[in-house]
Amino acid sequence: MKIAMDIGGANIKIFDGNEYKQYYFPLWKKKNKFMSFLWQLTEKTDLNADMYAITMTAELCDCFKDRREGVTFILNGLKEILHSNRIFVLSNDTNFKLLDLDDAMKFPYSVASANFVATARYISKFEKNALIIDIGSTTADIIPIKDGKILAHTTDFERLKNGELIYTGVLRTNLISISNKVKFKGKNLKISAEYFANTGDVYRVLGEISENEWTTETADGKGKSIIECMRRIARTVCCDVSEGEIYETSERKSKISKADVTQIAKYFRDEQIKTINRAVERLEKKYRIKNRLIIGAGKFLYDDLNASLKYEDLSAVKALYFLTMDLQI
Amino acid sequence: MKIAMDIGGANIKIFDGNEYKQYYFPLWKKKNKFMSFLWQLTEKTDLNADMYAITMTAELCDCFKDRREGVTFILNGLKEILHSNRIFVLSNDTNFKLLDLDDAMKFPYSVASANFVATARYISKFEKNALIIDIGSTTADIIPIKDGKILAHTTDFERLKNGELIYTGVLRTNLISISNKVKFKGKNLKISAEYFANTGDVYRVLGEISENEWTTETADGKGKSIIECMRRIARTVCCDVSEGEIYETSERKSKISKADVTQIAKYFRDEQIKTINRAVERLEKKYRIKNRLIIGAGKFLYDDLNASLKYEDLSAVKALYFLTMDLQI
Numbered sequence: 001m002k003i004a005m006d007i008g009g010a011n012i013k014i015f016d017g018n019e020y021k022q023y024y025f026p027l028w029k030k031k032n033k034f035m036s037f038l039w040q041l042t043e044k045t046d047l048n049a050d051m052y053a054i055t056m057t058a059e060l061c062d063c064f065k066d067r068r069e070g071v072t073f074i075l076n077g078l079k080e081i082l083h084s085n086r087i088f089v090l091s092n093d094t095n096f097k098l099l100d101l102d103d104a105m106k107f108p109y110s111v112a113s114a115n116f117v118a119t120a121r122y123i124s125k126f127e128k129n130a131l132i133i134d135i136g137s138t139t140a141d142i143i144p145i146k147d148g149k150i151l152a153h154t155t156d157f158e159r160l161k162n163g164e165l166i167y168t169g170v171l172r173t174n175l176i177s178i179s180n181k182v183k184f185k186g187k188n189l190k191i192s193a194e195y196f197a198n199t200g201d202v203y204r205v206l207g208e209i210s211e212n213e214w215t216t217e218t219a220d221g222k223g224k225s226i227i228e229c230m231r232r233i234a235r236t237v238c239c240d241v242s243e244g245e246i247y248e249t250s251e252r253k254s255k256i257s258k259a260d261v262t263q264i265a266k267y268f269r270d271e272q273i274k275t276i277n278r279a280v281e282r283l284e285k286k287y288r289i290k291n292r293l294i295i296g297a298g299k300f301l302y303d304d305l306n307a308s309l310k311y312e313d314l315s316a317v318k319a320l321y322f323l324t325m326d327l328q329i
Numbered sequence: 330m331k332i333a334m335d336i337g338g339a340n341i342k343i344f345d346g347n348e349y350k351q352y353y354f355p356l357w358k359k360k361n362k363f364m365s366f367l368w369q370l371t372e373k374t375d376l377n378a379d380m381y382a383i384t385m386t387a388e389l390c391d392c393f394k395d396r397r398e399g400v401t402f403i404l405n406g407l408k409e410i411l412h413s414n415r416i417f418v419l420s421n422d423t424n425f426k427l428l429d430l431d432d433a434m435k436f437p438y439s440v441a442s443a444n445f446v447a448t449a450r451y452i453s454k455f456e457k458n459a460l461i462i463d464i465g466s467t468t469a470d471i472i473p474i475k476d477g478k479i480l481a482h483t484t485d486f487e488r489l490k491n492g493e494l495i496y497t498g499v500l501r502t503n504l505i506s507i508s509n510k511v512k513f514k515g516k517n518l519k520i521s522a523e524y525f526a527n528t529g530d531v532y533r534v535l536g537e538i539s540e541n542e543w544t545t546e547t548a549d550g551k552g553k554s555i556i557e558c559m560r561r562i563a564r565t566v567c568c569d570v571s572e573g574e575i576y577e578t579s580e581r582k583s584k585i586s587k588a589d590v591t592q593i594a595k596y597f598r599d600e601q602i603k604t605i606n607r608a609v610e611r612l613e614k615k616y617r618i619k620n621r622l623i624i625g626a627g628k629f630l631y632d633d634l635n636a637s638l639k640y641e642d643l644s645a646v647k648a649l650y651f652l653t654m655d656l657q658i
Contacts (some may be wrong), residue, residue, distance in 0.1 A: 160521075232391070
């Protein structure tokens with residue numbers, strides 16, 4: 001048996017060729033609990049495999065001083081619970097290389113934020129010319145494949161610079177990172193800079209995700225019902241949602257209607273799609289690629305657009321597993 | 330003896346005419362500790378006054394469902410430790426009204442986010458035409474005074490709409506709310522949407538605030554030394570700060586120099602000033618006011634500009650105290 005694991009900052013994903021499991025684990029908040037969380041996983045998942053293929057993005061979490069510290073911490077944690085000579089770590093070299101644990105420890109920057117490589121390499125076996133648009137909870141990866149070659153840059157910094165990594169996703173993204181103003185009743189309104197609401201609220205209010213699909217936390221730690229989502233969105237313009245009777249003038253002036261909240265949600269949806277589209281179009285033009293492949297939790301953003309959904313259920317951890325099965329180490 | 334208190338979301342400020350005290354207390358995180366924190370204050374400050382003048386902005390914290398719940402919670406907390414018939418709460422009516430506790434409880438929206446009124450009313454006694462620019466840790470308030478009248482709107486929502494309240498400050502502001510991209514080596518670079526760094530980091534790196542002046546928390550909970558601030562800023566572009574030797578290619582590609590970090594800090598400083606200035610100029614033009622008065626923790630932003638610093642040490646809590654001393658209840 002082989003097992004693939006993707007250690008993200010917010011989610012740990014595991015695939016054994018059969019079952020796909022995702023666990024919400026915000027590492028930057030719970031660094032001290034990482035070991036005990038991994039131990040719990042051994043009870044929930046048979047981690048006694050012949051080979052573990054690992055990829056990660058969690059090393060960027062700000063509980064670590066730098067990426068070296070992050071990668072080392074994560075790999076040390078895995079080493080404690082898994083057979084260390086069975087651990088192989090995906091490199092961010094786009095040629096798809098798996099490093100053994102010693103090499104991964106020695107070259108931590110080579111295995112940092114590599115998970116996009118798995119997705120790209122797997123799809124490139126079937127699609128020789130395509131732009132993969134992988135919209136996740138936190139980020140959107142846009143990966144060009146041309147004549148069967150992956151043309152993506154390797155590090156997060158280079159991918160940011162080249163518009164291949166956009167820090168925008170459909171669950172965790174703080175609304176203010178999409179736009180620090182909203183168009184509201186014809187006026188540009190600068191919003192609060194607190195972490196009051198995120199994109200999960202927007203897509204709940206617009207009816208595009210269910211409570212269960214929202215796998216990460218809310219901004220205020222409260223629930224995911226529509227009214228709770230509306231309250232969070234209203235707070236970004238320093239308002240409450242008008243629910244019951246309104247008594248005083250200053251109360252009236254501090255409340256907005258549910259229809260207003262929905263308008264604000266739509267504004268952020270439109271702006272988020274614009275941001276992703278601008279990057280997509282730039283890369284399409286640069287590499288002359290026409291075939292869009294939309295995957296990830298946020299694929300619904302492209303429902304109404306002309307795009308192929310062939311690999312819609314593919315995730316980096318599944319791609320990593322499929323590739324590892326084929327591979328001779 | 331009289332005492333004025335300003336209950337902010339991040340800081341509680343107390344002035345008794347003699348000593349000014351500021352305590353960092355992030356209410357949205359520590360709602361359960363509010364009562365015990367108030368009890369501690371009775372040991373640190375003689376709260377046995379003839380009159381307590383109260384103002385607040387903390388009711389917007391997302392630990393509360395809405396402003397009514399927030400105001401009620403805060404006032405109930407105060408009622409537990411202070412003589413309730415000696416509590417008076419500032420109204421957001423710009424005519425400067427103090428409500429007794431019963432009325433404040435009955436009309437919670439009338440006392441929400443009122444602290445700017447104290448500053449404005451105090452200064453309006455001496456300056457008949459002025460634009461007050463109060464740059465704090467979290468927000469900037471821009472308050473027009475014309476012919477001795479305060480022309481500011483009353484609620485946060487209206488003040489946001491009219492550009493009188495800008496959610497940008499010199500300590501707590503998440504950099505991404507200032508700009509979701511940086512100009513870096515001639516390129517527009519979209520940055521990470523996480524809460525990785527705030528304006529405190531920028532002004533530490535640029536040498537404009539000391540560790541002691543940074544009274545709120547850092548984004549990662551770590552220290553306020555220059556190198557720690559640089560690491561947080563570097564993380565916004567998914568980089569580490571290059572400190573020691575660089576070994577591998579992918580390590581080199583993931584690191585930026587200290588000079589690069591300083592450039593990024595300058596970018597955010599410039600953008601923040603531009604944002605405030607745009608709002609200032611709009612209001613100057615609208616009301617034909619020429620006299621700028623700069624106050625608050627962020628007054629250093631205007632050091633190089635033509636502005637009066639006469640009231641630079643004024644804070645809302647001091648203004649509230651001075652006004653209350655004069656007042657007949």
